[in-house]
Amino acid sequence: MVIHRFVRCVNNSTARQLIFNQCRKHAINRSIFTTPSFWAERLYTDKHEWVEVDGKTGKVGISQYAQEALGDVVYAQLPDVDTVLKxxxxxxxxxxVKAASEVYSPISGKVVEKNTSVEETPSLINSSCYDKGWLFKIELSDTGELKSLMTxxxxxxxxxxxxx
Structure with a gap:
């Protein structure tokens, strides 16, 4: 999705307005551009976890690089809801099939949801690590920690x- 990559690079209100105008001009449904997660920036750790923040909630997963290094994921153990993490x-x-890897929390907070679909079908991590293969959602307790993560x-x- 070329438009998606372009929009991530120009994340400001002027760019949004230009895109909305082009969508209207060419009769393109602009609803995908109005979802908060579309405009969210993914931040990364040096251990290859990512977090995508929407308000005070972060969606956490592992990167494309990490899932490729792991190979076919056959088991996922995720933190339980209400677990408090630093x-x-x-x-x-x-x-x-090749290795085991720990998952580390990229930010502090309380787990508010885990992706049970990933626990039931761990291969979702391989097929869709940024979409269907996310791991858990966490309510951020210290948004200042986001500064220590990589764009x-x-x-x-x-x-x-x-x-x-």
Missing amino acids: QKDECGALES ETQYNEYLKTQEH
Whole structure:
């Protein structure tokens, strides 16, 4: 979705208005551009978790890089609802045919939802790590912690240093 990538790069009200005008001009349904998660920026940890913040809630998952490194995920253990986590706490585990990996919380807060679909069908992480394969949602207790995370651009640069 080229438009989606473009819009993420120009996340401001002027850009939104330009896009909405073009949608109206070409009779494109603009509703996908009005969802808060569409405009949310994904932030990353050096352990390859990501968080997408919408208000005071963060949706957490693992990156494309991490799921590719793991291989076919066959088991997912996620934190229970109401679990209170600190940033960098170990809070779950993923197992694949190749390896096992701990899951760490990218931010502090209380778990408000876990993706039971991933526990039932762990392969969702491989097929859709940013959409259907998210792991849990957390109510942020310290939004200041977000400053310590990497933007997508910074994360991609970080990955280049890890390949050597």
